[in-house]
């Protein structure tokens with residue numbers, strides 16, 4: 017959970033009570049004075065310190081200082097809040113984002129506001145879902161009646177920064193660039209720009225709105241997909257603006273992603289099980305899939321063998337003195 021206090025200080029915590037692990041906030045809260053656990057009512061300040069223990073005489077000798085919420089590293093950059101999911105980890109955003117971070121700042125995301133965020137489970141490996149974004153080869157076929165109306169034959173240029181990938185897909189008007197003065201060129205007028213932020217985030221940039229997709233692996237064949245759309249308020253004013261935004265979201269989220277890209281990814285997942293293919297074959301226009309896979313392999317090779325055992329001491333009873 018992420019909270020900004022009255023002084024503007026931003027903090028992030030694991031959304032887990034330190035008593036017996038209940039989820040503290042549901043995500044519907046807007047303004048809180050403190051975090052109150054719904055299970056037994058322990059109270060934490062917005063800075064994460066344990067402030068109150070219900071019937072504290074039942075916990076003789078409890079060292080409260082050991083029961084503050086687990087804080088996560090948090091930072092703000094380019095209009096976004098960045099959180100490291102591991103308590104105590106070091107977060108060096110400049111090193112992580114590199115030149116891609118400068119790009120993101122140029123898009124002025126800090127001037128955008130949230131339209132909507134959805135979260136659903138897809139029955140496919142997280143990599144299969146992301147890989148649908150990494151090639152334009154499928155666009156004239158799978159997106160025959162949708163995206164291919166706007167894009168020029170699925171032509172994509174890419175740039176790598178470390179494990180991150182920037183992609184630019186030429187729009188149908190791309191050659192109009194030749195008629196325009198290069199001083200007036202704005203890339204989003206002629207191309208859609210995407211960022212695959214390693215490992216599991218995909219940004220889609222449009223002049224007046226941005227889609228942020230994230231993929232959280234739950235199992236080898238199951239992934240939580242979140243999609244958040246941010247928009248520029250001045251571009252979508254009043255009721256007509258709201259209707260236009262809702263239409264944009266449905267088109268992108270339901271039609272293109274869910275019913276086209278991810279439906280195919282779920283089919284591919286099923287196809288992995290029936291033994292038809294020992295391997296998949298990549299053409300020259302699908303090279304980014306190999307690059308993405310190489311980046312994953314390199315990241316996995318760098319993980320120490322001891323990581324992920326996740327030993328938890330489940331119960332620590334309070335023993336009366």
Ligand code: FES
Pocket residue numbers: 033034035036037038053054055056057058
């Ligand atoms: S689990 Fe939160 S108060 Fe008990």
Ligand SMILES: [Fe+2]
Pocket residue numbers: 148149154155158159277
């Ligand atoms: Fe697609």
